[in-house]
Amino acid sequence: xxxxxxxxxxxxxxxxxxxxxxxxxxxxxxxxxxxxxxxxxxxxxxxxxxxxxxxxxxxxxxxxxxxxxxxxxxxxxxxxxxxxxxxxxxxxxxxxxxxxxxxxxxxxxxxxxxxxxxxxxxxxxxxxxxxxxxxxxxxxxxxxxx
Amino acid sequence: xxxxxxxxxxxxxxxxxxxxxxxxxxxxxxxxxxxxxxxxxxxxxxxxxxxxxxxxxxxxxxxxxxxxxxxxxxxxxxxxxxxxxxxxxxxxxxxxxxxxxxxxxxxxxxxxxxxxxxxxxxxxxxxxxxxxxxxxxxxxxxxxxxxxxxxxxxxxxxxxxxxxxxxxxxxxxxxxxxxxxxxxxxxxxxxxxxxxxxxxxxxxxxxxxxxxxxxxxxxxxxxxxxxxxxxxxxxxxxxxxxxxxxxxxxxxxxxxxxxxxxxxxxxxxxxxxxxxxxxxxxxxxx
Numbered sequence: 001x002x003x004x005x006x007x008x009x010x011x012x013x014x015x016x017x018x019x020x021x022x023x024x025x026x027x028x029x030x031x032x033x034x035x036x037x038x039x040x041x042x043x044x045x046x047x048x049x050x051x052x053x054x055x056x057x058x059x060x061x062x063x064x065x066x067x068x069x070x071x072x073x074x075x076x077x078x079x080x081x082x083x084x085x086x087x088x089x090x091x092x093x094x095x096x097x098x099x100x101x102x103x104x105x106x107x108x109x110x111x112x113x114x115x116x117x118x119x120x121x122x123x124x125x126x127x128x129x130x131x132x133x134x135x136x137x138x139x140x141x142x143x144x145x146x
Numbered sequence: 147x148x149x150x151x152x153x154x155x156x157x158x159x160x161x162x163x164x165x166x167x168x169x170x171x172x173x174x175x176x177x178x179x180x181x182x183x184x185x186x187x188x189x190x191x192x193x194x195x196x197x198x199x200x201x202x203x204x205x206x207x208x209x210x211x212x213x214x215x216x217x218x219x220x221x222x223x224x225x226x227x228x229x230x231x232x233x234x235x236x237x238x239x240x241x242x243x244x245x246x247x248x249x250x251x252x253x254x255x256x257x258x259x260x261x262x263x264x265x266x267x268x269x270x271x272x273x274x275x276x277x278x279x280x281x282x283x284x285x286x287x288x289x290x291x292x293x294x295x296x297x298x299x300x301x302x303x304x305x306x307x308x309x310x311x312x313x314x315x316x317x318x319x320x321x322x323x324x325x326x327x328x329x330x331x332x333x334x335x336x337x338x339x340x341x342x343x344x345x346x347x348x349x350x351x352x353x354x355x356x357x358x359x360x361x362x363x364x365x366x367x368x369x370x371x372x373x374x375x376x377x378x379x380x381x382x383x384x385x386x387x388x389x390x391x392x393x394x395x396x397x398x399x400x401x402x403x404x405x406x407x408x409x410x411x412x413x414x415x416x417x418x419x420x421x422x423x424x425x426x427x428x429x430x431x432x
Contacts, residue, residue, distance in 0.1 A: 010347070011347070012347060012348055013346050013347040014302075015304075015319060016300055017304065017305060018304045019302070019303040019304075020300055020301070020303075021303075022299055022301050024299070024300050025299060034346070041356050081399060
């Protein structure tokens, strides 16, 4: 399998009756409604539809999950887990929204290095950063948005 | 010098077209040799003759099939430097959109040729020897299990009877499985709103399609290959004569579509589906 740059183009849509295995890399938007076993990477947004089942790591800028994900999620800007979304795995994002009814089992990390540097305040040591900005969540996370 | 190849689709009078063309090109200063395809001398032979005679501009006066035939020969003969023009005659909707010339409007076509504005357009190589710069469909009489491998990165397992391929290697898979149709019906009566996104779309530099049984690949209604086959995108390979201020690198999704009952993302494939399904049926009947 080659490790080329993501393909620029109109984006990828994986339909509900499709099974995809391997590494899906795309410079455009990605929408998944089928089953995927493998890695998904996008330089833009990734939408995991209600009918989607993903087993593997996901990496993108803005990720919305309404289906099933078993694997890590790395969202550069924002991760939103919709009421029908189920996420089993660690997540890393700057902005996290978990809608009521969503299931999230795993560890969440919010990188804030830039903010600390910008304020000019005394830099926190690594353990302190971890204590403040990370938390473990097991079971059903119910974080009401309203 | 200009070399015109006339091979109109059935139903159009070749002699009248040739006469009209002659009347227009001479006063515009783009006269050249006008050759007419006949049963004894095919458009392919005429194209080879034009290349051998050293013409720098080849003009296909005809439909989508002729345009793709000339493009294929130019690519196979490594004559990408030859400028390629089209005067579309009953050439469907895609070529007129690409070159900004309405079907059967010979005057407009000649005027565009006279401007000689060149744009590089993408082609898709199908297998080893066939090229197309319009669109292709992979159509089966019934749903067939297929495996699509894209850029040697990932594999897609799907079951489909219709796939559409654009000249920039965007593959759209129609997927109207019973479950989805059921969902669509539910959505129509307001019980379920999640019936969209039934089709898939993939893109890449190279795709290999393997089916459980040979499935024909059609370009302009003609079978040009059968699965298993490989589709390779060749970027900016063809020097196409286009009018100024018209971008040729448009995909099928960018063109005006006729209204359909399907969702927006399905429209492009739907148009092609209607057109090519009919063509495919005719091919099967023959």
